[in-house]
Amino acid sequence: MTNQPTVVIAMSGGVDSSVAAALLKEQGYNVIGMMLRLWSEPGRESENRCCTVDSMSLARRIAAQLDIPFYALDAKNVFRETVVQHFIEGYQAGVTPNPCLVCNRKIRWGFLLEQALALGADFMATGHYARVKTADGRPKTAVSGRRSIELLKALDDRKDQSYVLHVLTQEQLRHARFPLGAYTKDEVRRMAGEFGLPVASRADSQDLCFLGDSSYGEFLQRNAPQVVNPGPILNTRGEVIGQHRGLAFYTIGQRRGLGIAAAHPLYVQEKDLARNALIVAPLEELGRSELTASEVNWIAGAPPEAPLRAEVKIRYKARPSWGLVTPLLGGRAHVRFEEPLRDITPGQAAVFYDGEVCLGGGIIEGE
Amino acid sequence: MENTFIYLDHAASTPVDPRVLEAMLPFFEQNFGNPSSIHRFGQKAEAAVESAREQMAAALNCQPREIIFTACGSESDNLALRGAALAARRERGTHHILISPVEHHAVSRTAEQLADVFGFELEYLPVDAHGRVSPEDVAVRLRPETAVVSVIHANNEIGTLNPIAEIGALCRARGIPFHTDAVQSGAHLPLDVDALKVDFLSLGAHKFYGPKGVGVLYARQGVPLLPVQTGGAQELGRRAGTQNVPYIVGMAAAFALVQQEHSDRAEHERALRDRIIGRVLEDIPEARLTGHPTERLPNHASFVFQGVDGNQLLMLLDVAGFACSSGSACKTGNPEPSEVLTALDLPREWALGSLRVTVGKDTNPEDVERFLDALPGLIAKARSLRKATTDNTVSNS
Secondary structure, X not given: OOOOOEEEEEOOOOHHHHHHXXXXXXXXXXXXXXXXXXXXXXXXXXXXOOOOHHHHHHHHHXXXXXXXXXXXXXXXXXXXXXXXXXXXXXXXXXXXXXXHHHHHHHHHHHHHHHHXXXXXXXXXXXXXXXXXXXXXXXXXXXXXXXXXXXXXXXXXXXXXXXXXXXXXXXXXHHOEEXXXXXXXXXXXXXXXXXXXXXXXXXXXXXXXXXXXXXXXXXXXXXHOHHHOOOEEEEOOOOOEEEEEOOHHHOOOOOOOOOOOXXXXXXXXXXXXXXXXXXXXXXXXXXXXXXXXXXXXXXXXXXXXXXXXXXXEEOOOOOOOEEEEEEEEOOOEEEEEEEEEEOOOOEXXXXXXXXXOEEEEEEEEOOO | OOOOOEEOEOOOOOOOOHXXXXXXXXXXXXXXXXXXXXXXXXXXXXXXXXXXXXHHXXXXXXXXXXXXXXXXXXXXXXXXXXXXXXXXXXXXXXOEEEEOOOOOHXXXXXXXXXXXXXXXXXXXXXXXXOOOOOHHHXXXXXXXXXXXXXXXXXOOOXXXXXXXXXXXXXXXXXXXXXXXXXXXXXXXXXXXXXXXXXXXXXXXXXXXXXXXXXXXXXXXXXXXXXXXXXXXXXXXXXXXXXXXXXXXXXXXXXXHHHXXXXXXXXXXXXXXXXXXXXXXXXXOOOEEEOOOOOOEOOOEEEEEEOOOOHHHHHHHHHHOOEEOEOOOOOOOOOOXXXXXXXXXXXXXXHHOOEEEEEOOOOOOXXXXXXXXXXXXXXXXXXXXHHHHHHHHHHHHO
């Protein structure tokens, strides 16, 4: 062991975390590779997108090539009881949950960070495209007036993953390293070649790892059969124009798969839980100009003192939209958009940005 | 490896002794012939293989023709179990297999396959709290239709020695083939197949400072054995395939060194082992020795600790510079207690926290002291981590 700081890199066998590990090693850190074994449906383990036997063996080979130790950790129970449970409960409650947010908060930056620190690490790194900026010699932030660690978007806006990292606290960010934040995906692929790392031409993992080869609907039918709960599809005048299979199988803004023959295309506008009804409307009637978010995390550690104009992302891949963000009591926030948005989806996160600085965000509430 | 890392996992593997490596080297480039060839290249290779066979036979107190060279201890176990069971069924119509619950997977998985696929009836012997088989339990379970019996000589996880000679005598008196897996014990104890009264005995070279990828099956003359790997007539038709000449030469050299040095090695190792067992049980609360306190391998100390995740402990140890092993030998992060620890009837909260420390002939006492100084703190850390994980899991459910 040298006197260099020790960093645990969360590895997946993919090109991003492998290059991140190589960069850290090059920067002189003591690097330890770790990988979590996550939960899969019994009998479907080989379909998991994050931690198959193959990807673990690949990560192990890469670690050996980089001459860093590698450890696999079991997180099946904690993953099942937090991430998967949250996913199922969200659909049962009529929202469209985002389990990656829970995974980042409770598993990667909770369970794994705890293990890394216990192992004696000073930092934990992931292959996320995002940046952290420490307080040294930097002016106070406009928002909170505090000197704190900032979470910044990746330099490559198309790859930016700060959306899923908006849940991090100052304490977590203090230990966080994102070696890829200043690079584009193409540069990362090129560096993989230069480091002599296998560039598995796997598709970027965007689907939920524990769904494997199933759709989320198939998964819910097996694991939460009570969501199969047919009810009426109503138009905005309250007329029954069809039947749905269960509200969980539909998403706000969805057009396909409604099974309604209508003169104009119809979109899911709203889920009415009390009546178990799916409300649909033509395109021109869709759109809301406001939302309320709860469980809001302010990266700076405290809400801003006054409402502020910010760019807001309402989905991972959504374009940011301008709005006025007003902090509310009880960890909530209200957003009034300057233009109405069609796909404000309860259960997804609304994440606030001041330019490249991620200010924080919260979970969009139902109406 | 940097010399700051301390290797305490000799039951997993050992480094090749330089004297062994030297004996092997001529058989890669210079004497590379195929032992089955007629010409002088082949003759030289054949002479090397046959001389290795004589060395092994002399050490084991058997005839050279009773030595079968294989690719590893697991292959020897497979050949003994499958070959003896299938031969016994063909010649005697027998279908009963009797094994202990503390066998290496090479034996137990083979026996399970013989039961699942080939229709044999598989029966497990009981063991005591030290994982030891009693000859009386064997005696009452032997039947005329027993095809083969297999009891491990020294268990790899808990180090316990079994009374092989007594069990062998019972089987011999009834004419039932008896196999023992001596992969661990062969590295430490003199083995006399005549005194042990075994019909089959398995060895693997890399446990005794020989190379990986080579093993031996002793197969007593006259005991039926069906080949598992068919093909050429090598090894008297009992194991087809060109012999791995340099590795066979290396194994014989390494085994000869065991015969010369085993009492010195054992004396050195036993002192370290007893020091480890004594201090661990003294320094660490809620710790138990697994396996027999005295009837165990001279280099082998194994424990369970309450409230510890064994894999996590190995990680902490590795980061601190100590290479050890656990009961489950699992690198995929799937924590389940092993069958062996389960057979000891340990509570799950104990069985998950296993640790195996196995010293070698070159392990030095200062390194063992460094390990013993570090272990209590690492156990405490593993306990607080496991508690945090368990609490976390409960509070989030």
